[in-house]
Amino acid sequence: MRGIVLALLVPFSWSLHAQNWALLNPAYKYNYSDDGTDTVSNQVFITHIDTLGPDSFRYELNGVAEVCDTCQGPELHLWTDRPQFLQRVVNVGPLVWHFQDPRSLVIQPHAGVGTSWLFDTIAGITANMMAVDTVQLFATDVERKWIGLSDGGSLSISSDHGILTWNTHTLIGVHGPDEGILVPNLRQMFPYGSGDVVEYAVGTAQTDGVSSEYGQRRLYKFTVDTGSVVDGTMVFAGAMIDHRHEWSLSWLGGSTVTYGHQNILGATWIAGRPELPWADLLMSYPGQVIGHRSDLLGDSLICIAEHGWDTSGRYTLGCRAVQDTWNQSGHFMSMTTGAIPGEPVACLIRDHCNGGTGADCGVLYTAGTGLNWSHGDYFEANEEYVLVGSVVDGDTIGTVDPDDHLLTLNVDPIDRPGLVLFPAPASDRVTLLNAPAGAIVLMMDGTGQLVRTHVIRSREESIDVTDLAPGIYVLSVDRMRPQRLPIAR
Secondary structure (H helix, E strand, O other), X not given: OHHHHHHHHHHHHHHHHHOOOOOOOOOOEEEEEOOOOOOOOEEEOEEEEXXXXXXXXXXXXXXXXXXXXXXXXXXXXXXXXEOEOOEOEEEEOOOOEEEEOOOEEEEOOOOOOOOEEEEEOOOOEEEEEEEEEEEEEOOEEEEEEEEEEOOOOEEEEEOOOEEEEEOOEEEEEEEOOOEEOOOOOHHHHOOOOOOOEEEEEEEEEEEOOOOEEEEEEEEEEEEEEEEEEEOOEEEEEEEEEEEEEXXXXXXXXXXXXXXXXXXXXXXXXXXXXXXXXXXHHHHOOOOOEEEEEEOOOOEEEEEEEEEEEOOOOXXXXXXXXXXXXXXXXXXXXXXXXXXXXXXXXXXXXXXXXXXXXXXXXXXXXXOOOEEEEEEEEEOOEEEEEEEEEEEEOOEEEEOOOOHHHHHOOOOOOOOOOOOEEEOOOEOOEEEEEOOOOOOEEXXXXXXXXXXXXXXXXXXXXXXXXXXXXXXEEEEEEOOOOOEEEEEXX
C-alpha cells in the first residue's frame, strides 16, 4: 500500500513543481479580511514593477496609514505609508518569493511536502510545507499548499491566487476577475436610474464666540433622467429643485434671513467631486489617506478610509475614528507639519465626537444610496451634508419632499440649526441657547464618561460648571447636534 501511495505522490508533486505559481497579478487588487468576516480589512495591489531577470520581478505594494503609538507630544502622529502584512516590497522569482521592508520573509512555492526552510530571516522562524490539497475558492476548485511556521502561525498559497491565508488574514475577493467580496463600484454606490430621486440637506453654522452666530442652508431635490461614469465620478442628468437661504442671529437680540433661489432647474448632479464631501472615499481602499477641502475651515482635511457593512448587509465607506493623547476623538484631521519621507506627520483632530447619544459623526457612504451623511463638528463651527431621502426603483428611503413644498418653502427667522454655547471657553458658567424646555442635557468628559445631567427650563439656560476640571467636554441634547465645550481658568 505504501508503494501505491508513493507512486501517486511522485507524479502529483512533479506536476505542482511544473506549474508557474503566481504571487500577484499586476492588473488585480486582492481583498483580505483579518477577522473571519466579509469585511475588507486590507487591499493589496502592485504600485510599481522592476524587472530583475527573465523570470524575476520586484513588486512595490501599496501602503496604509497608521497612528504612531510611540510618538511623543500631545498631537496625534500619523504614519501615512506603512507596509501591510505582505510588507512593502516583494522580489518574485521562479522558486522564491522574498517579502521585504521592514521584515525579511521567504516563501518557497515549489517546495515539496516535508520541506523546511528559513521563513523569517531576522527572527529565525522556520517554515515547513505541511500538505497539498484541493479547496473551494470563489466556487472553483484550486490547488492549495499549507505552510506551518515554527512560531505557531501558518500560511497557504495557490497557483492562481497567490496568498490565500497569512496568519489571521484570509483572501476574500479579487478585483480583475471580479471574484468573491468586492469593493462596490460607482454604479453600485449610486444605482439611480430614470425617475429615481435623491434629496439632500446641506448646511454650515458658525459663531464669533462673542455675540452672534450665522450660517447657510441648502435643500435640494434631484430627479434623475440618465447617469453615467465620467472621469471617475457619476454624472446624472435631470431636473433639480434648489432652495437656499442664509441666516444670522445676534445673542443680544435680532435675526435676519436672506433667501436664495428656489425653482426648478434643468441640471446635472455630480455624485463625487466637487459636489459631495469626502468623495475620494468612493475610490478608496482600507487604510488609505483621503483628503477633503473644507470651505468652512479654509484648509484641507484628511482621514483614514475604513470599509465595513451596515446592519442591512450593505457595503459602507467611511473614515476611521482616531484619538490623540488628550483623549480627544474624531475622524477628520489636519496636518500641522509637512510630510517628510520616513517620518510620521503631526496632526490635529478637527472634528470632536467624544460624546452624544446616537450622534452621527464623520462621514458615511453606503452601496445603494451613496452618501448618507457627513458631519463635521469644529470649534465654534459645524457643517453637514445629509441624505434626507431617496427613491430607487420605486422604494423610498427616508423622506422625499413634494415639489410644491420645496417651491413654497419658507424659513422662520427664529429657526436656526444646532445648540449654541457661550462663552467658549467657559470658566464658571455656560449658557445654552436653542435647547427646548424639558430637554435633558448630557455632559461628557474627554474619555466619554457622563459627568453631568441637566434639565432645560428656559430658552437661555445657564449651567454651573465651577466644579468641573479644565478640559474639553461635549454637551448633547436629544435631537440636537452635540457641541464641544472647553473649560479653562
